Amino acid sequence: MRFSIYRYDPEKDSKPYMQELELENTSDDMMLLGALLELKKQDESLSFRRSCQEGVCGSDSMNINGRNGLACITPLSELKEPITLRPLPGLPVVRDLIVDMTQFYQQYRSVKPYLIVHDPEPEVERKQTPEQRDKLDGLYECILCGCCSTSCPSFWWNPDKFLGPAALLQAWRFLADSRDQAEEERLKNLEGPYRLFRCHTIMSCVDVCPKGLNPTSAIGNIKNLMIKRSI
Amino acid sequence: MRQISGLGSWIWQRISALYLALFLMYFISSFILLDRIDYNRWLEWNTHPVNSILLFIGFIMIMLHAWLGIKDVIMDYVHPVVARAVVLMFFALILIVCLVWASQTLMMAMLK
Numbered sequence: 001m002r003f004s005i006y007r008y009d010p011e012k013d014s015k016p017y018m019q020e021l022e023l024e025n026t027s028d029d030m031m032l033l034g035a036l037l038e039l040k041k042q043d044e045s046l047s048f049r050r051s052c053q054e055g056v057c058g059s060d061s062m063n064i065n066g067r068n069g070l071a072c073i074t075p076l077s078e079l080k081e082p083i084t085l086r087p088l089p090g091l092p093v094v095r096d097l098i099v100d101m102t103q104f105y106q107q108y109r110s111v112k113p114y115l116i117v118h119d120p121e122p123e124v125e126r127k128q129t130p131e132q133r134d135k136l137d138g139l140y141e142c143i144l145c146g147c148c149s150t151s152c153p154s155f156w157w158n159p160d161k162f163l164g165p166a167a168l169l170q171a172w173r174f175l176a177d178s179r180d181q182a183e184e185e186r187l188k189n190l191e192g193p194y195r196l197f198r199c200h201t202i203m204s205c206v207d208v209c210p211k212g213l214n215p216t217s218a219i220g221n222i223k224n225l226m227i228k229r230s231i
Numbered sequence: 232m233r234q235i236s237g238l239g240s241w242i243w244q245r246i247s248a249l250y251l252a253l254f255l256m257y258f259i260s261s262f263i264l265l266d267r268i269d270y271n272r273w274l275e276w277n278t279h280p281v282n283s284i285l286l287f288i289g290f291i292m293i294m295l296h297a298w299l300g301i302k303d304v305i306m307d308y309v310h311p312v313v314a315r316a317v318v319l320m321f322f323a324l325i326l327i328v329c330l331v332w333a334s335q336t337l338m339m340a341m342l343k
Contacts, residue, residue, distance in 0.1 A: 153307075154307065157307045157308060158306075158307070191237045191238065192237045193237050193240070193306060194306075196237070197237050197238070197240070197241055198306075198307070200303070223238070223241065226238050227238070227242065230238060
């Protein structure tokens with residue numbers, strides 16, 4: 001199988017280049033990450049992140065044939081040759097397929113992705129009805145791989161000011177949580193022309209999410225809540 | 232001020248879009264329903280009290296919609312503060328001139 005892989009080592013290379021690589025003995029049930037690990041045996045300097053190898057940790061997100069995804073759950077058999085691998089778009093490249101996710105995490109942190117409760121701590125756990133719990137389905141599963149935010153044109157143009165789909169999905173995850181008591185504070189944090197409203201409903205985020213989540217609908221829910229609150 | 236540029240503009244973009252969609256349907260269907268169209272019929276329709284008010288609101292809505300749209304595009308792509316201010320003022324000026332011109336035309340037609 002033929003591969004074309006983005007290579008850049010800032011200590012050696014003056015600019016990035018695409019490296020052509022061949023891999024023999026690939027099996028039908030092999031995932032892309034398996035192939036990358038084989039390629040790394042050929043060229044040890046090839047760098048990429050990976051950890052769990054089963055789509056749970058979100059480390060090996062990359063741009064695969066022009067589409068963001070996780071290498072470990074992308075079957076080789078589904079990819080057209082030459083398989084072109086690039087780092088996630090829009091973020092600074094550290095080396096080869098590794099990007100600096102600082103901006104992504106900063107936006108995530110800024111939505112306060114944890115429960116804020118003003119009431120005194122109860123003696124037993126904070127209870128939810130099954131219906132209240134159901135509202136968190138499709139929100140809590142995010143693994144922060146960054147595929148959505150780095151496929152979002154609005155995030156490319158304003159990564160410092162626009163929160164991006166991943167952080168906005170988490171903003172809604174805590175707004176939707178019956179146990180959270182900071183609704184007003186959270187909504188206030190999302191006001192202004194940039195943080196939430198740079199979203200133009202392009203829906204690339206929904207298209208690429210490897211977990212099948214829908215940040216666009218979460219953003220819509222936040223807007224609806226804002227409207228309800230302002231009336 | 233923050234309201235205007237965030238939630239406010241988002242809501243107004245939708246209100247103006249809805250108004251224009253409905254108004255355009257009314258506008259086009261009024262002329263389809265006429266058996267023939269000539270200058271006098273056109274003048275008559277546009278200077279009818281109800282129509283002229285709807286048309287004038289339509290002018291405002293189309294300028295508002297264009298302003299909010301172009302502002303979004305400029306905020307996405309034009310980052311240097313001075314360049315952004317110049318481009319925004321350029322479009323604001325064009326839209327204001329268009330609005331004044333359209334209103335003036337309507338007013339003159341009504342005074343005829």
